[in-house]
Amino acid sequence: MPSPPDPPAEQHLSLELQGLVQGVGFRPHVVRLALLHGLRGTVANSSRGVQLELEGSRPALEAFRHSLLTKPPDRARIDQEICRWQPVHTSGAGGVRILEPQTGGNGTAPVSPDLALCHRCLEELRDPTNRRHGYPFISCTDCGPRYSVVEQLPFEREHTSFRHFPLCEQCRSEFSDPSDRRFHAQTISCPACGPALRWDGQPISSAAGIQSAAAALAEGGIVALQGVGGFQLLVDPTNAEAVQRLRRRKGRPHKPLALLASRDWMESHCCSHAGERELWHGPTAPILLLRRSPDQPAGIAAEVAGSSPWLGVMRASSGLQQLLLETCGGVVVATSANRSGEPLCANADADAATLNELADHVLSHTLPVVNRIDDSVQRWAAVGALTLRLGRGLAPVALPHPSSNAGSLGLGAQIKGAVALQTASHRLLSPDLGDLSSVAGAAHHQRTCRDWLQRHGLRLSHLACDQHPGYSASAWAAQLAEREQLPLSAVQHHHAHLLAVMAEHQIQGSALGVAWDGAGQGDDGSLWGGEALAITPDGYRRIAHLRPWPLPGGERAQREPRRAALGLLMEAYGPSWRERLAPLPNLSWRTAFSDNELQVLEQSVWRGLNAPRSSSIGRLFDAVAALLGLAQCCSYEAQAALALEALALEALEQPSETACPLELPLQRRDSSSPWQWNWQPLLEQLLEALAQNTPAPQLALAFHQALAQAIAALARAEGCTDLLLAGGCFQNALLLELSISALKQKGCRALWPQQLPCNDAALPIGQLLAAESVSINRAAPGAESHVPGRRR
Incomplete structure (x- = not known):
């Protein structure tokens, strides 16, 4: 009778996993999966991620590893695996233990976003027989606060504000039981031991x-x-x-x-x-x-x-x-x-x-x-989620990107403040920190920067900010760079927008993109906002822009669409702009100013005083909304644009047989000049349609369609197969979807922010990319050096 085959030789598997692996039930999942495969060993959180030391037969270890990498916990994401095979260290007892966290070194492990109440906790909350019935702080491995309570890394109870609430005997029993769903859930508590x-x-x-x-x-x-x-x-x-x-x-x-x-x-x-x-x-x-x-x-x-x-x-x-x-x-x-x-x-x-x-x-x-x-x-747009504000549940965002530039900090812009930090393994983006214009807002932004550096154990190595010197984040960056003698990259606003899209979609090298928003300082000193840029590894080239026009009153024009409309009319028709409106006696915009206001604003435009020129698509939205009577003065950002989108949706839902085309043609003087989207034909067509009493919803829809076709015309003219879309204007779901469709018809694929917001809160990520391309310069603050997007 033949002897039975020898059992498979045992081996030791050392596995380090980086990514979103803390605060998502990863270690409990490892313990259960390892037991299922008959393995023994340990698992522990570290400052970098999760460290596994397992022993068993090679086939069992291989099967475990395959299952873990292909089917991790629902909220986990493995970005990097470091695997080592070794001889068996010891023939110790079976089972897998969760060890105390390994500390030391830079904290590269991303922090999990907060997780909303899961359905099983909701059932317990409503169950009168459950000991957590009616308990406001119910949570488990699958839900509960994470980022909002973490103080330092690795993510452990003693590193969060739950450290103030030691577990009672019953909670400790659940915490220690591998068969319980609260096994090693760091944020659990109950009425006997939790917050009040x-x-x-x-x-x-x-x-x-x-x-x-x-x-x-x-x-x-x-x-x-x-x-x-x-x-x-x-x-x-x-x-x-x-x-x-x-x-x-x-x-x-x-x-x-x-x-x-x-x-x-x-x-x-x-x-x-x-x-x-x-x-x-x-x-x-x-x-x-x-x-x-x-x-x-x-x-x-x-x-x-x-x-x-x-x-x-x-x-x-x-x-x-x-x-x-x-x-x-x-x-x-x-x-x-x-x-x-x-x-x-x-x-x-x-x-x-x-x-x-x-x-x-x-x-x-x-x-x-x-x-x-x-x-x-x-909101939902283009068959997926479109992020308008990055906050609870979504932030922090961790984009995988190994780098030797750890400690580089992107400081963002002004209205939608944010911070991005480069660790050794990821680009991390903070939640939207709000408006930095107030003293309290600027202080919150600076405090967040310090907290993030401290939490990840990093020394600041490089600063990147918007090139607008009037932004509080830019001013603080300049002060900090001077005091600490750190290199500082001042990055053009729309360049950073498009670089952020490249970071999200992991595009390297060169790309072509459209960045449409409200305003950002341009290299020529004007207010940009309707830009098409060709991105290269060491900078960018402006290949197209909206035809500029003056904004009477400067900054006030960003809050008063009536001013954007006035500047547009004066640029188009000069001193005879009133005569052009004669066929429109019922145009509500005509009553938006007093005679004295008009006189003052006209003089400012003719003299070039406090009337900066702008190529902003956001301001074009404002001007059209004002002429259609939707909004003359606004109390919040994008108020006029939202009203225009809502009006356009009315036309989509109640189609009319009467066509009302508007056109934003793409033109240029010669092959060496940038393309220019000329808004004057669109304005003329709009005024003609108003004189013919064309319904406002049809005009609003035609305006959106004209913008989408203008983007498609650029793609055709440049012969591109991929086009990036970025900037706050693409928070408009209708504009985004029309643009994607128009590009698809021209054989061009659109790429837009899906994990990141498309507004200014994503700028710090783009700033980090720009900083990488100049990090070798190591320029002292104030020294002359080429920085992508910096005005020279």
Whole structure:
């Protein structure tokens, strides 16, 4: 009888994994998978990622490795694997242990974004027999705060603000049991050992706190609720007076307010398709812009979102929000707790003065928010999510990119402040940090920079900022570079926009792209914003731009579309611009200025005083919106453009047989000059159509179509097969989709931001790329050197 074959020789597998592998249930998954394959060994978090030391037969180890790499936990992402095979170290006992974290070295491991309440925790929250029934801080391996509570790396309970809440015996038992879904879940707690609520600064039970807040809202009060990344201001959306009071206190007169809503409310009051519903129910739980349902009454006061066809609706991201929402009937206004233009309030004690001015009552808790972060905002466009604000659930973003440039810092721009940090393995992008124009906003930005460097154990090695010297981030970068004697790259605004798209899509070398936004300082000193650039490894070339025109009043023109329209008319028709409008006696724009205002503004344009020239597509949107009577003065960014998009959608939904073409032709003087999109034919066609009483929705749609065709004309003229699209104008879903379609018809593939925002919050990533191309110069601050996009 033949002897049985020898058992397979055992080996030792040392596996280091980098990427999004901390705070996503990775180590518990490893333990369960290793046990399934009969392996023994250890797994531990490190400052770089996760380190595995496993032993067993080679086939079992290979099968384990294949399964782990191809099917990691849902929220995990493996970016790099370092694998070593060795002889067996020891014939130790079976099983896999989770070791204490390995510390030391630079912290390259990305921090997981906060994860919204999962369906299993929601079931427990509602189950009267469960010990976490009605517990506001319920979480597990699959959900709970991550970035908002982390203090240092690796991601362990003792490195988060949960370190203030030692686990009770029952929670410790769950934490130690591989068969429990809370096995090594770092943010778990329960009523016996977890954080507690406070009502107006005084301790209160969970049930009483929820009831007190609900009663205050029912009485028309404004309640500041401490959410995952900071405070939200809540108010009853059916109470018009309460909503108006909230707007006055916050300094937000017109911008639509977000809603925190139940699934039933969202589905009955909003139109949504399968992709939008999957996004809304997912672990990021963003504020999602959804179309209002035409079949249902709004169920909210007009003061919440005005006449906007969209509602910004999010689901509860925490147990506390869920409990309050259910008590309040399924919907509340939930907007950021800050004065307009200032950072989000996050600490009940430190921010007490501001909270008391904004709210009538404060429902807070004892879990410190370490990293304040606002809610993400997304909409559906081009068969996927389009990020309008990078926040809770989505940020920080980690783009894989091994580099020797660790410590390089991109400081972003002004209105949508952000920070990007290069580690040894990733480019990391912060949440949107808000407007940096205020002292508090600039301080928050600078504090975030320092915190990120400290958390990742990095010394600052290189600075990159926008080339506009008036931005607070640019001014701070110059001061810091001078003081620390660091190299500084000043990067042109639209160059950075397109580089960010290249970073996201991992495009190296050269590319062609269109960057359309509101304004950025151009190399010629004017305000750019309708640009097409040819990107090369060492810089860029401006190959096309919108024909420039003066903006009367300079910065004020960015908030007053009527001024953009006036400058356009004066540039087109000179001193006889009034005569050109004679056939349009009912044009509402004609009454936008007093006679004295017009006289002053005209003189400023003719004399070239405070009337900078601009090639901005954003300002062209403003001018058209003003001429159509949609908006003359705005209280928030892109107000006119949103109104124009909404009007265009009306035409799409109610097609007309009457064609109303508008054209934005692409022209140039000679082959050595950049192309120019000439808006004058479009303006002339628009005025002719208004004289013929063409419905405004048709004109709004024709304008969007003309822009899309103008992009396609450039692709055809340049013979490109791929075209990058970047800049805030592409937050307009209609413009983005029309542009993608027009390019496809010309055989050109569009590439646009999908993981990153397309607005200024992505600029720091592009700035990091620009800095890499000049890092070898190591120029001292103030020295002459070529920097891509720097005006020479």
